[in-house]
Amino acid sequence: MHIFLIVVLGFVVGMLVGLLGIGGGIIAVPALVHIFGMDQHLAQGTSLFILLPPIGLGAVMVYWKKGEVNLPAGVMCALGILLGGYFGGLIAIDLPSNILRALFGLFLMLSAVLLWRKSKPPATAPAGGGSGNA
């Protein structure tokens, strides 16, 4: 259908990921719902598919070279997210689409608050830390 539009959407999402250091999924999901008229479940499943390849690999190298990666903690995070994700997926599939969408809205508001707080430049973290979230 709108192949060109989809490719452009990917590009715009990528620009925001690089610019703001926030997750691609958090933008891709509402974009898929509003621009392509996908159902909330389909948009979320498609977003998870997009996030399967290591799109943050380039950014990791930058942090790794500066010694800002804690590998054992990273492994623990990966395992936790893998396991938790399974249960989150199971819960989401059984929820009605409109309830899921309302919950997603709450989650976006929470993320906005966290992002706002992160933008306050504290002494230990200079502003413009780059892409922090995959």
Place this chain on the structure above:
Amino acid sequence: MPESRARLFGIFLTACVVGVASGLFGIGGGVLMVPLLVLLHHYGQHRAQGTSLIAMVPPTGLLAFLAYYRASAVDIRTGLLIIPGIVIGGYIGSKIAVQLPAARMRRVFAVILFVLGASEFFTPLVRWAAHSWH
């Protein structure tokens, strides 16, 4: 900096919670992982971002993805078309980010995200209320 076992376990538990959000909302989880590493585990901003990024190099959303896939809630073709744009856009975006005041950009985006979240939250509720009214 070596991590004690107790602390690693704490990080694992935090990541499990992030994972549930990841599966529930079809996102990567970095948007939660980074602030939680900073707030709960006292990581510096850069270390939190680097650790969160390396945790997302393996396909941590795989189990959540499979839950959606089994429920036929994945549009693989659209997903494949979005990926190249994200990679190219992400590269260009991070190049631009270096030149711009990141803190202000994050704030502008946080406001947009909050408004979007509020609309995602209230639209289904309003529809539902309108339905049950008639």
